[in-house]
Amino acid sequence: AASCHLLHELLEELSNIGKAEEGGMTRLLYSSSWLKAQQYLQHVMQGKGLVTSYDQSGNLYALLEGTDENGRHKPLFTGSHIDTVISGGKFDGALGVAAGMVALLYLNEVYGPPVRSLAAVSLCEEEGSRFPFAFWGSRSVTGSNDWSAAGNLKDAEGIRMLEAAEICGFGPNSSYPVRPFEPDGYLELHIEQGAVLERTGTSIGIVTDIVGQKRLDVMITGEANHAGTTPMHYRKDALIGATEMIVRIHELALSYGDPLVATVGTMELLPGAVNVVPGKVSFTLDIRHTDKGIMDRFILEALLIISASAARNRLHAEWQEHLSVDPVAMDEGWIERIQNACEALDFSYRKMPSGAGHDAQIFAEVCKAAMIFVPSQNGLSHHPEEFTSEEEINQGFRVLVEMLYQYGYR
Amino acid sequence: AASCHLLHELLEELSNIGKAEEGGMTRLLYSSSWLKAQQYLQHVMQGKGLVTSYDQSGNLYALLEGTDENGRHKPLFTGSHIDTVISGGKFDGALGVAAGMVALLYLNEVYGPPVRSLAAVSLCEEEGSRFPFAFWGSRSVTGSNDWSAAGNLKDAEGIRMLEAAEICGFGPNSSYPVRPFEPDGYLELHIEQGAVLERTGTSIGIVTDIVGQKRLDVMITGEANHAGTTPMHYRKDALIGATEMIVRIHELALSYGDPLVATVGTMELLPGAVNVVPGKVSFTLDIRHTDKGIMDRFILEALLIISASAARNRLHAEWQEHLSVDPVAMDEGWIERIQNACEALDFSYRKMPSGAGHDAQIFAEVCKAAMIFVPSQNGLSHHPEEFTSEEEINQGFRVLVEMLYQYGYR
Ligand SMILES: NC(=O)NCCC(=O)O
Numbered sequence: 001a002a003s004c005h006l007l008h009e010l011l012e013e014l015s016n017i018g019k020a021e022e023g024g025m026t027r028l029l030y031s032s033s034w035l036k037a038q039q040y041l042q043h044v045m046q047g048k049g050l051v052t053s054y055d056q057s058g059n060l061y062a063l064l065e066g067t068d069e070n071g072r073h074k075p076l077f078t079g080s081h082i083d084t085v086i087s088g089g090k091f092d093g094a095l096g097v098a099a100g101m102v103a104l105l106y107l108n109e110v111y112g113p114p115v116r117s118l119a120a121v122s123l124c125e126e127e128g129s130r131f132p133f134a135f136w137g138s139r140s141v142t143g144s145n146d147w148s149a150a151g152n153l154k155d156a157e158g159i160r161m162l163e164a165a166e167i168c169g170f171g172p173n174s175s176y177p178v179r180p181f182e183p184d185g186y187l188e189l190h191i192e193q194g195a196v197l198e199r200t201g202t203s204i205g206i207v208t209d210i211v212g213q214k215r216l217d218v219m220i221t222g223e224a225n226h227a228g229t230t231p232m233h234y235r236k237d238a239l240i241g242a243t244e245m246i247v248r249i250h251e252l253a254l255s256y257g258d259p260l261v262a263t264v265g266t267m268e269l270l271p272g273a274v275n276v277v278p279g280k281v282s283f284t285l286d287i288r289h290t291d292k293g294i295m296d297r298f299i300l301e302a303l304l305i306i307s308a309s310a311a312r313n314r315l316h317a318e319w320q321e322h323l324s325v326d327p328v329a330m331d332e333g334w335i336e337r338i339q340n341a342c343e344a345l346d347f348s349y350r351k352m353p354s355g356a357g358h359d360a361q362i363f364a365e366v367c368k369a370a371m372i373f374v375p376s377q378n379g380l381s382h383h384p385e386e387f388t389s390e391e392e393i394n395q396g397f398r399v400l401v402e403m404l405y406q407y408g409y410r
Numbered sequence: 411a412a413s414c415h416l417l418h419e420l421l422e423e424l425s426n427i428g429k430a431e432e433g434g435m436t437r438l439l440y441s442s443s444w445l446k447a448q449q450y451l452q453h454v455m456q457g458k459g460l461v462t463s464y465d466q467s468g469n470l471y472a473l474l475e476g477t478d479e480n481g482r483h484k485p486l487f488t489g490s491h492i493d494t495v496i497s498g499g500k501f502d503g504a505l506g507v508a509a510g511m512v513a514l515l516y517l518n519e520v521y522g523p524p525v526r527s528l529a530a531v532s533l534c535e536e537e538g539s540r541f542p543f544a545f546w547g548s549r550s551v552t553g554s555n556d557w558s559a560a561g562n563l564k565d566a567e568g569i570r571m572l573e574a575a576e577i578c579g580f581g582p583n584s585s586y587p588v589r590p591f592e593p594d595g596y597l598e599l600h601i602e603q604g605a606v607l608e609r610t611g612t613s614i615g616i617v618t619d620i621v622g623q624k625r626l627d628v629m630i631t632g633e634a635n636h637a638g639t640t641p642m643h644y645r646k647d648a649l650i651g652a653t654e655m656i657v658r659i660h661e662l663a664l665s666y667g668d669p670l671v672a673t674v675g676t677m678e679l680l681p682g683a684v685n686v687v688p689g690k691v692s693f694t695l696d697i698r699h700t701d702k703g704i705m706d707r708f709i710l711e712a713l714l715i716i717s718a719s720a721a722r723n724r725l726h727a728e729w730q731e732h733l734s735v736d737p738v739a740m741d742e743g744w745i746e747r748i749q750n751a752c753e754a755l756d757f758s759y760r761k762m763p764s765g766a767g768h769d770a771q772i773f774a775e776v777c778k779a780a781m782i783f784v785p786s787q788n789g790l791s792h793h794p795e796e797f798t799s800e801e802e803i804n805q806g807f808r809v810l811v812e813m814l815y816q817y818g819y820r
């Protein structure tokens with residue numbers, strides 16, 4: 001109960017760091033509000049007796065060292081990311097960071113040092129909201145980041161990522177290590193960011209897989225023309241082609257069923273005047289599934305729809321992939337232990353895929369990874385009104401503590 | 411032949427006034443390039459012995475006064491507009507202005523003063539490209555403009571229309587008359603701005619009607635959601651509703667047949683991020699027909715499609731009309747005379763509606779109006795590459811001269 005109290009206190013304090021004028025909070029990588037949040041967490045952890053450290057990228061670690069010689073050097077990591085989207089909510093990332101840190105404090109206080117090391121981590125970047133690059137923090141831990149390439153990425157103001165890191169005291173030329181230790185596993189508590197748990201009245205989501213993602217840019221070219229003087233059958237209206245494609249791709253997505261999702265989130269018309277037939281239309285297509293084979297088949301069928309619809313409407317279609325991430329499975333052993341814990345604690349649970357990308361998918365490349373979801377009210381996320389009740393958070397926190405206990409103390 | 415030479419010279423000179431960096435020319439109302447064009451035309455007409463004058467709005471008149479007492483005070487007007495869209499072409503507007511002026515010079519030179527007065531007019535604004543208001547020039551002539559309201563309209567830089575007019579020496583406080591004389595009729599030579607004449611191998615278009623127009627803003631509201639965590643059947647995707655509506659409205663438009671045209675030229679998605687289901691989509695719908703009853707019925711059916719599609723997709727739909735112009739018919743007597751002239755001159759012709767708005771539709775409210783179209787290569791207009799060949803222009807010019815002769819000298 002006291003540890004739950006501290007957890008909510010930390011979440012409340014974090015929600016005051018980087019408060020955005022438009023509502024919610026904005027903590028972009030290597031900004032002053034982001035640095036303030038890391039420093040605040042470090043201050044709290046140190047004050048409560050945990051050993052803290054940073055790496056070159058700015059990830060913050062709080063270590064609870066194991067007493068067993070063998071288990072000491074590769075801790076089980078728990079945490080999430082501290083950066084937010086612009087005007088993000090109170091829980092996306094921050095919940096997992098605060099819960100991991102408070103869980104270690106609690107275990108240390110009640111049971112003393114563990115047999116096997118535990119490390120809480122506040123990862124420096126997941127969203128990719130400042131620089132066009134997601135999972136920088138987790139990639140640093142797992143060894144797949146690359147300063148020489150990413151350092152030159154620029155933010156909206158033209159500031160280079162390396163420059164921004166150095167202003168905060170980080171970067172490859174700082175005195176911080178590349179990474180202080182390697183993970184033996186990774187456990188992340190996160191809000192669902194969807195409405196499945198809420199709609200099914202479930203307390204805990206046990207993530208089975210994190211979906212693969214592909215993002216395509218589709219460009220349709222027809223012929224711009226005067227809306228008044230061009231009869232319907234003379235037109236090469238790029239929008240008529242694009243709308244037909246979107247309607248059919250949506251029908252195809254429905255026919256595939258869950259967990260396939262396909263989304264057109266942006267669309268641009270050229271020249272884009274009320275009395276001009278659109279000559280060019282571009283749109284993005286975001287496609288996700290837990291099964292790479294099914295995802296690839298869907299994309300193939302979607303591209304056939306695009307080609308056929310372009311041909312039928314005398315248009316030209318081109319596309320380009322701009323993101324491709326394979327699906328990953330969470331560790332089956334962890335899934336079973338989380339399920340057992342839910343049953344012992346009498347918490348309703350549901351095994352489910354994660355439709356959103358998470359740091360856990362990066363860790364899964366190098367160690368056993370698992371995720372615990374708690375409900376998001378109205379499925380809202382990346383939004384100032386993101387909300388999960390204290391009771392729901394406490395249930396997720398208890399499951400996390402139980403898992404860390406099982407790993408560290410038995 | 412000499413007069414044709416002068417016509418092409420004038421067109422060439424005008425195309426050098428207001429040359430735009432992006433190609434083509436930009437002569438926005440009350441800009442320095444617009445004023446330069448009017449002054450250039452005035453200079454040429456005066457030099458060749460015509461009496462010129464301006465009105466308060468900046469319309470330029472060149473009068474060929476009739477010898478008959480009765481026909482002197484209400485001239486037949488011929489002309490078009492001298493303003494352009496941004497990066498417009500060489501012929502849209504300028505052709506009719508130059509042709510009207512050169513026709514008067516030719517008739518005066520060959521036949522002396524007419525019995526009934528003829529006036530060539532360079533109308534100061536048709537496009538509405540600087541201020542959100544079309545047909546200002548022709549409305550000034552026909553008496554339906556209103557400085558007290560329109561004077562406060564602002565351009566993209568925040569300059570008021572009255573202010574801009576006064577910088578050029580015009581406006582209600584200038585010494586120019588409201589209008590120097592009233593029109594007995596109006597005859598306009600213009601490029602088709604479409605591809606019907608070219609595709610049918612026709613030299614002259616005889617305009618029967620100018621279409622009515624309605625422009626609607628349609629707003630579709632669903633629910634913005636995370637593209638990864640929101641299963642397909644939980645979504646309220648405003649874009650899926652909007653695309654379905656656009657596809658069906660397009661099918662409806664095809665089923666109506668010519669001359670109905672319906673165009674979605676702009677579309678905006680909110681929030682407009684690759685991984686967010688669109689919560690709001692707005693689009694414009696531009697609808698035209700020569701028959702108001704048919705146009706109104708089409709709009710009713712389109713709105714039913716929108717309502718039904720919104721309901722089926724659990725979305726909310728709203729709309730708003732932001733332009734409504736009734737169709738007008740051109741004068742039957744003029745149509746017949748133009749047809750007879752084409753036959754006599756052995757020019758192929760085609761009676762056709764105008765799908766674009768023109769000054770003639772404003773004149774048609776107060777006098778007999780008619781329009782002569784010449785082909786537009788590839789139907790291109792409002793574009794730097796707008797093109798009509800010298801031969802095609804000469805044919806249109808000859809028909810115009812014949813009409814002015816028949817009115818003024820018989
Ligand atoms: N967790 C999360 O919202 N990640 C953002 C990337 C995505 O999944 O679209």
Ligand SMILES: NC(=O)NCCC(=O)O
Pocket residue numbers: 228275537603765766767768
């Ligand atoms: N003639 C012409 O292009 N007018 C512009 C207004 C329109 O018809 O869309």
